[in-house]
Amino acid sequence: MSNKKKIYKPTPISGFPEWLPQERKAEQQWFDHIRRVFESYGFCNIETPSVETLDAINAKGGDGGADVDKEVYVLERLHKDDNDKEARLALHFDQTVPLARYTAQHFNDLVFPFKRYQMQRVWRGERPQSGRFREFYQCDIDVINVDNLPLHFDAEMPAIIWEILSSLPGMEDENIKIRISNRKILMGLLSALEVENTTDITRIVDKAEKISKEQFENLLAEHGLSQDAQTKIQNLIACTDIKSLKGENELMQEGIDELCFVMDQLSHLPEGAAVADLSIVRGLDYYTGTVYETVFVDDPGYGSICSGGRYDDLAGHYINKHLPGVGISIGFSRLFERIRTQNKLPKTSISPAHVLVVLPNEDARAEMMSVAQTLREKGMNVETFHSPSKLKRQLAYAEKKGIPYVWFPPFEDGSPHEVKNMETGEQTEAVAKDWKPQS
């Protein structure tokens, strides 16, 4: 009889990242930071369930949805009955669809413009690679209004994002750029050119900067665009002076005017922080106006770390109201992964404790507990050592966990308490109710 038990060797699950305590602590700092900025603009928080019904997710429809559907994870019981009539559930792959559903469902109880932020995990069943996960966090911020949503908000979104991204701990050296465009411009042009398969053309324009000029032209030609049309599209997406643009029709002119307004409102940002870029169109079909995409200037190939845009009527599939919105989503995990792998995360210790109270001997246990409680009541985080091990061991523990102070209760009655600063090695007498850490 073998007493060797079967070991199931733990392996990472591709695309489902997890962090060590130090990294998690940095991650929490980022969440706190982002939350603080969102709330400073008056946005409230909501959290929706991890799942939506498959019907709710599919409701958005459109042919742009077809590809996304392939990435949706569905949820079912292991031993489900074939005749099961339960609604099929799916893990949400973004936070925009849940927001639309939420807004429709709670329409009567919400105050409009409804300004909310949401920081949750989303799931996408695609092949993971660098900066791409199957389970990851997004930090979304959106505004939804009834009937009419002022352009004011289209300009507020990038301003908020810039404030966050330029001040996240660890992002100090990163050079990022928010690229902004307006879909009405390209759509207007395509309509003036009498192009019908706009979704295909949009996709091609979206990848224009990743492929060569020849490939780009060939793709457009394959989709039936004339030489004249190709030239006009190329000129448009290369245009850097949007104020000089003339609309070929009403829709295109509207897009130009909107984009000019938004850029004008962002003129207070540093040079190059937010730029008008007509080659940005975004793949998702529900965007109808302003669109955003954010990249590392030095490494645009890493992908967008923050994208979004305006959608004329997203909740229209869930309620018979006209609810335009505009929003943007920080690709939190992608961004975090980038800074983490470059070793630029803020240095944090393993333990959140400020003080470790040592246990000199079993008789001192009550005193140790009492000191710890006193310090906690003063707002400090305090660990107590669990057994009267050699002090060498107890000190080494504090050292490894990065706890900055070690507290020594008296070794015998009548002796004073002492506290040691682990960084300087200095050790002094102290009284728990009066003591404060330096710095």
Added chain:
RNA sequence: GCGGCCGUAGUUCAGCUGGUAGAACACUCGGUUGUGGUCCGAGACGUCGCGGGUUCAAAUCCCGUCGGUCGCCCCA
């Protein structure tokens, strides 16, 4: 869904013209009496991803499979 690369101790890897395994770091204990980071010593840890084939003999060669990773598609 499709291609390239990879799969050996907890981790990073070495070993691969075939003869059943090593290093570093991490871990545990020790270097006596109440104090960490350094140093020294000792110890524990692997059916070499899994299955099959070739061979007297395979971590090492071949096939399959699973997993990881990078790229494509698409996207944060």
